[in-house]
Amino acid sequence: MEYFAGIDIGSLTCDAVIIDESAEIVSWAVVPTGAHARNSIEKAYGSALGGAGLDQGRIRGIVSTGYGREQVADRLNSVTEISCYGRGAGFLFPDTRLVLDIGGQDSKAIRIGERGRVVDFAMNDKCAAGTGRFFEVMARALEIELDDLGRLASQSTWELGISSICTVFAESEVVSLVARGESVEDIVAGLCTAVAERTLSLARRVGISPQVTMAGGVAKNQGVVREIEDRIGHRFNIPEEPQIVGALGAALFAREAAV
Numbered sequence: 001m002e003y004f005a006g007i008d009i010g011s012l013t014c015d016a017v018i019i020d021e022s023a024e025i026v027s028w029a030v031v032p033t034g035a036h037a038r039n040s041i042e043k044a045y046g047s048a049l050g051g052a053g054l055d056q057g058r059i060r061g062i063v064s065t066g067y068g069r070e071q072v073a074d075r076l077n078s079v080t081e082i083s084c085y086g087r088g089a090g091f092l093f094p095d096t097r098l099v100l101d102i103g104g105q106d107s108k109a110i111r112i113g114e115r116g117r118v119v120d121f122a123m124n125d126k127c128a129a130g131t132g133r134f135f136e137v138m139a140r141a142l143e144i145e146l147d148d149l150g151r152l153a154s155q156s157t158w159e160l161g162i163s164s165i166c167t168v169f170a171e172s173e174v175v176s177l178v179a180r181g182e183s184v185e186d187i188v189a190g191l192c193t194a195v196a197e198r199t200l201s202l203a204r205r206v207g208i209s210p211q212v213t214m215a216g217g218v219a220k221n222q223g224v225v226r227e228i229e230d231r232i233g234h235r236f237n238i239p240e241e242p243q244i245v246g247a248l249g250a251a252l253f254a255r256e257a258a259v
Contacts, residue, residue, distance in 0.1 A: 002060045003052070004258060006250025007045055007075075008084065009033065009068030012104030012132055012217065014040035016048040017247040018059070023091070023255060027051030028244045037068040061258035063250040076257050082110055082121050084249030089213040090116025091252055092245070093237040097209035100199060100228070100236075101245070102218035104132040109202035111209070116249065122205040124198070132217045134167045138191055141174045142184050149188055153223025156189035165194050188223065196227030203232070213237040215245035 001020055008015040010033060017028045029047035033040045049056060064072035065084040072078070081101075089099040090112050099110040111120040139146045160182060164170050170191070177187050195218070203212075212232065218224055219242035229235055239245055 002258075003054060003058050004251050004254040005045065005048065005059050005062045006084070006247040006252070006254055007041060007062065007064045007066075007069075007072050008081065008244075008246035008250060009037055009041060009064065009066040009071065010081075010104050010246075011067055013243060014044040014066075014068075015244045015247040016041075016044040017244050017251045018048050018052045018054070019248070019251045019255060021255070023252060025248065026054075028241065028247065030241070030243050033068070037071050041068070041072055061254040063254040063257065065246050065250045076254055079250060079253050081246050082108065082123075083118055084246040084253065085215055086110050086112040086118045086249065087116035087252050088245035088247075088249030089215060089237075089239075090114070091248065092239055093211065093213050095211040096213040096237060098203060098206065098212045099245075100203060100212060100214045100219075101216040102131060102195070102199060102214075102224070103216040107131055107199060107202060109199070109206050111206040120206045122202045124202060134165075134170070134195070135191075135218065135221065137167050137171050138174055138188075141171050142178065142187065144184060144188075147220075149192070150220070150222035150224070152185045152188045153192045153221075154226075156183075156185040158183075158186050159193060160186045160190035162187075162190045162194040165198055170194070192221070192223035192227050195224050196231060199224075199228055200231050203228075208232055210234060211237070213239070213245075215239065215242045217243050 069078040
């Protein structure tokens with residue numbers, strides 16, 4: 001049996017996926033990127049190897065993606081995250097034609113064709129507005145856990161308008177709303193709505209499809225997912241672990257390159 005690996009080095013997490021020659025996922029790992037990307041690469045890859053019960057010599061090929069993709073040693077190739085997210089989402093959900101990826105520092109809307117081939121994309125990479133980092137800052141300002149955002153948003157009774165999606169200005173606005181006595185639930189719902197509107201504007205630039213797959217860490221925030229779904233008008237495909245879609249796409253590219 002032959003095995004292939006994909007490693008996605010993002011701003012917040014480093015993700016590794018190992019697949020076999022039939023393209024079945026054997027194991028995966030997600031670890032914080034931290035200040036030293038190479039350490040995170042070794043940790044994520046080592047964890048995935050351990051989960052698969054393999055040593056590095058059993059891996060026939062590695063493809064890397066993400067911001068730190070050039071730091072992966074012994075790789076066959078490095079591929080952009082746009083291509084890898086398209087490939088991974090198209091593999092998991094073959095009818096997907098639009099991929100929404102809200103990662104740690106950027107957001108993407110990717111239009112794909114058959115087998116995850118990228119047709120068009122729109123990307124917000126100028127600031128952290130509406131990304132995983134944005135929600136980390138807002139959770140800290142509200143003194144709540146990041147994982148509680150979706151649950152709290154669902155408990156809102158009055159959605160507050162958040163006038164700025166800029167991380168710095170939104171944090172200041174959130175602090176003011178707390179001081180004014182507004183409920184945490186209503187503030188969180190307002191934040192989710194603001195991010196949903198920003199994501200929808202990206203989706204409209206490439207064309208909205210009946211089959212949408214959402215990837216990235218923010219796909220775990222049901223408050224944001226629900227808001228975007230309501231605006232588009234149908235439910236999304238959400239992978240069991242949405243953070244590994246890019247690494248999966250990289251592993252699939254490794255399998256194709258090595259065969």
